[in-house]
Amino acid sequence: MSVPTRRLVPADLRAVVIEDGFWGTRQQINREHTIPHVYSQLEASGRLAAFARDWQPTAAERERAAWGGSTVMFWDSDVAKWVEAAAISLTCHPDAALAARLAALVEQIVARQEPDGYLNTYFTTIDPAGRWANLRDWHELYCIGHLIEAAVAHHQATGDTAFLGAMQRAATLIAEVFGTGPGQRRGYCGHPEIELALIRLWQASGDARHLALSRYFVDERGRQPHYYDEEARRRGEAPERFWARSYEYNQSHLPVRQQHTVAGHAVRAAYLYSAMADLALIDGDAALFEGCDTLWRHLTTTRMYVMGGIGTSRHNEGFTSDYDLPNESAYAETCAAIALVLWAQRMLAAGPDRRYGDVLELALHNAVLSGVALDGTSYFYDNPLASDGDHHRQPWFACPCCPPNLARIIAAVGSLAYAGSDDTLAVHLYLASHATLLLQGQAVRLRQQTSYPWDGAITLTVGVDTPLAFTLALRIPGWCEGASLRLNGMEQPLELHNGYAHIHRTWHDADQLQLALPMPVTRLYAHPAVRAAAGRVALRRGPLIYCVEQLDHQVPLDALRLPADAALDANLDTTMLGGMVVITGTALACRSDDWPDTLYRPTPPRVAATPLRAIPYFAWDNRQSGAMRVWISEGGP
Numbered sequence: 001m002s003v004p005t006r007r008l009v010p011a012d013l014r015a016v017v018i019e020d021g022f023w024g025t026r027q028q029i030n031r032e033h034t035i036p037h038v039y040s041q042l043e044a045s046g047r048l049a050a051f052a053r054d055w056q057p058t059a060a061e062r063e064r065a066a067w068g069g070s071t072v073m074f075w076d077s078d079v080a081k082w083v084e085a086a087a088i089s090l091t092c093h094p095d096a097a098l099a100a101r102l103a104a105l106v107e108q109i110v111a112r113q114e115p116d117g118y119l120n121t122y123f124t125t126i127d128p129a130g131r132w133a134n135l136r137d138w139h140e141l142y143c144i145g146h147l148i149e150a151a152v153a154h155h156q157a158t159g160d161t162a163f164l165g166a167m168q169r170a171a172t173l174i175a176e177v178f179g180t181g182p183g184q185r186r187g188y189c190g191h192p193e194i195e196l197a198l199i200r201l202w203q204a205s206g207d208a209r210h211l212a213l214s215r216y217f218v219d220e221r222g223r224q225p226h227y228y229d230e231e232a233r234r235r236g237e238a239p240e241r242f243w244a245r246s247y248e249y250n251q252s253h254l255p256v257r258q259q260h261t262v263a264g265h266a267v268r269a270a271y272l273y274s275a276m277a278d279l280a281l282i283d284g285d286a287a288l289f290e291g292c293d294t295l296w297r298h299l300t301t302t303r304m305y306v307m308g309g310i311g312t313s314r315h316n317e318g319f320t321s322d323y324d325l326p327n328e329s330a331y332a333e334t335c336a337a338i339a340l341v342l343w344a345q346r347m348l349a350a351g352p353d354r355r356y357g358d359v360l361e362l363a364l365h366n367a368v369l370s371g372v373a374l375d376g377t378s379y380f381y382d383n384p385l386a387s388d389g390d391h392h393r394q395p396w397f398a399c400p401c402c403p404p405n406l407a408r409i410i411a412a413v414g415s416l417a418y419a420g421s422d423d424t425l426a427v428h429l430y431l432a433s434h435a436t437l438l439l440q441g442q443a444v445r446l447r448q449q450t451s452y453p454w455d456g457a458i459t460l461t462v463g464v465d466t467p468l469a470f471t472l473a474l475r476i477p478g479w480c481e482g483a484s485l486r487l488n489g490m491e492q493p494l495e496l497h498n499g500y501a502h503i504h505r506t507w508h509d510a511d512q513l514q515l516a517l518p519m520p521v522t523r524l525y526a527h528p529a530v531r532a533a534a535g536r537v538a539l540r541r542g543p544l545i546y547c548v549e550q551l552d553h554q555v556p557l558d559a560l561r562l563p564a565d566a567a568l569d570a571n572l573d574t575t576m577l578g579g580m581v582v583i584t585g586t587a588l589a590c591r592s593d594d595w596p597d598t599l600y601r602p603t604p605p606r607v608a609a610t611p612l613r614a615i616p617y618f619a620w621d622n623r624q625s626g627a628m629r630v631w632i633s634e635g636g637p
Contacts, residue, residue: 016414266311354499
C-alpha cells in the first residue's frame with residue numbers, strides 16, 4: 001500500500017451555508033427545538049448545576065454513584081456535547097440568546113477546573129480519591145475528550161480562548177500522568193474518544209504534544225501486560241471477574257494494528273477507528289491506514305445494517321458475529337451511527353472514495369436521522385428494523401448520550417458535505433447549499449441547487465474571481481445507475497475514480513454543472529447468511545431506506561407478501577409529515593379467515609391483493625403508534 005496522506009480537509013463550518021430544503025429544515029428544527037430542548041433536559045436532570053463550584057449532589061445521586069454504575073460519572077460529556085452543538089450552530093446562525101446562554105455555561109465550566117488542570121465534576125466533588133483509579137469503566141478521559149471537542153468548537157465560533165486554554169491545561173496534565181516515562185501510568189480510556197479529541201486540539205492549537213498524546217493512547221491500547229488487569233488488582237479486584245468478560249468490549253483485546261475484525265461496543269469502536277484513521281493520514285502510516293480499511297471492509301460487508309446502523313446486541317451495545325443482524329432486537333445505537341459518520345469522514349480525507357462516501361450518506365440519512373423525531377424533541381437510543389408498536393422515541397434517557405450527539409452532528413452537516421485540497425474540491429453530499437473553499441490561495445465558491453434526497457437533479461454553479469484550474473470531484477453513489485453530467489449545457493463523459501466523477505479543467509465564473517442521479521425504487525436483498533432477512537426484501541430509493549408502518553395497511557405487516565414482479569412507484573405526498581416521497585404498489589396479504597380452529601393444514605393460506613405503502617425509515621414512529629418493518633416478505637400467490 002502506498003503511503004497515505006491527508007489529501008482532503010473538510011470544509012470549515014463557517015464556509016458552508018445550508019439553504020432551505022431537506023437539510024435546511026433539519027437544521028432549523030435542530031436550532032429552534034432540539035438544542036433548546038436538550039438544554040432544558042440537562043438543566044432539569046441536574047447536569048448543568050454540577051458545574052457550579054458549590055454543587056453538592058442529591059442523596060439519590062450519591063446513592064446511585066456509590067454502586068459504581070451511576071451515569072453521574074458521565075454527566076460532563078452530555079453537557080460538553082450540548083456546548084459543541086450550540087457553538088457549531090452559532091458558527092453559521094448567530095443567535096444572541098443562545099450565545100449568552102453558551103457564554104455563561106462555558107464560564108462555569110472553566111471555573112470548575114482544578115489548579116493542576118484537572119476537570120471532572122464527579123471526581124472533584126463526589127470521589128476525589130477515585131481520580132484515574134478505573135480507566136476501564138469510569139469514562140474519565142472520555143468526558144475530558146468531549147470537553148476538548150466542545151472547547152475547539154467554542155473557540156472556532158467565538159474566537160474566545162479561555163475554554164480552549166483550559167482544555168490545553170487539562171491535556172497537559174494528562175500527558176504528565178500517562179505515558180511510557182518513569183512514574184507514568186501506561187493507561188488509556190475504556191471508552192475511546194479522547195484520542196480523536198486530542199487531534200482536534202492539536203489542529204486548533206498547533207501544540208504537537210496533544211498529537212503525541214493521542215498517538216500514545218492509540219498505540220498503547222491492548223499491549224501486555226494489560227493495563228486493565230494491573231489496574232483491577234490495584235483496586236483489589238480479580239481481572240477475570242470483569243463484567244464484560246472480554247476486553248473486546250472496549251477494543252483493548254489486542255494492539256490496534258493487530259485488530260482485523262470490528263468487535264465490542266459499537267460507539268467505542270468507531271470512535272477509536274476514527275482516531276486511527278486521523279493518525280494514519282497525519283503520520284503517513286500505511287500499516288495503520290490499511291488496518292482501518294480492513295476493519296471498514298469487515299464492518300460494511302458482514303456487520304452493518306441495511307440502513308447504516310451498527311451494533312447488534314443490547315448486551316454489549318455492540319457487535320456479535322458476522323451476519324448476525326436481527327430486526328426486532330437490533331440495537332443500532334444512534335451514537336454508533338454518528339460515530340460511523342465521523343469515521344467515514346476521516347477515511348475520505350485520504351481522497352475521494354465512494355466506499356466511504358456512500359456509507360457516510362447512508363448512515364446520516366437513515367440510522368442517524370431516525371434517532372430524532374421530526375419535531376426535534378424526542379429521540380431513539382436504539383433503532384430497530386422491526387417493531388410491534390411498542391418502541392417509541394423518548395424525551396430523555398437515564399444515559400442521554402444520543403440527544404446532544406444528534407444536536408451536534410446535525411448542526412455540523414455542512415462540514416461533512418465538502419472537502420478540499422490545493423487542487424481538488426470534493427462534494428461528498430448533495431444538499432441545497434453554498435460553500436467557499438480556498439484552493440491555491442483563491443476562493444472557490446460552489447452553489448448546489450437541489451431537492452435531494454427526494455430528487456436526483458443537482459445543479460452546481462462555480463464561482464471564481466479569476467479562471468482557475470482544479471479538479472471538481474463529485475460522488476456518484478453506488479446505488480445510482482445511469483448518472484449523467486452536463487457542463488454549461490453540454491453532455492460530459494463520466495470519468496470515475498473510486499466512484500467519484502473527476503472534472504478537471506480551468507474553471508470560469510458562473511460555469512454550471514447539471515448532475516442527474518436517477519432514483520428508481522430498488523429492491524435490496526441480504527447476504528444468504530443473514531437469517532433475519534431470509535426470503536425478505538427491503539426497499540430503497542436514492543439514499544433513503546424505506547419501511548412499512550401498520551397505520552398505512554389494513555392487514556398485519558407480517559401477512560404482507562411483495563411479489564418479485566410487483567410494480568412500485570414513488571411519488572411526493574405533500575400531506576405526509578410535511579411532504580415526503582412515498583413508495584406505493586400492490587402486495588399480497590395472506591388470509592386467515594378460512595382457518596377456523598385450525599393451527600396447521602396441508603394447504604397454504606390463500607392470498608388477496610392489498611395496497612402497499614412505504615415511507616422513509618428515518619420518519620417512522622412520527623404518527624400513530626403501530627408496527628413497523630424494514631424487511632418485507634417476498635413471494636407470489
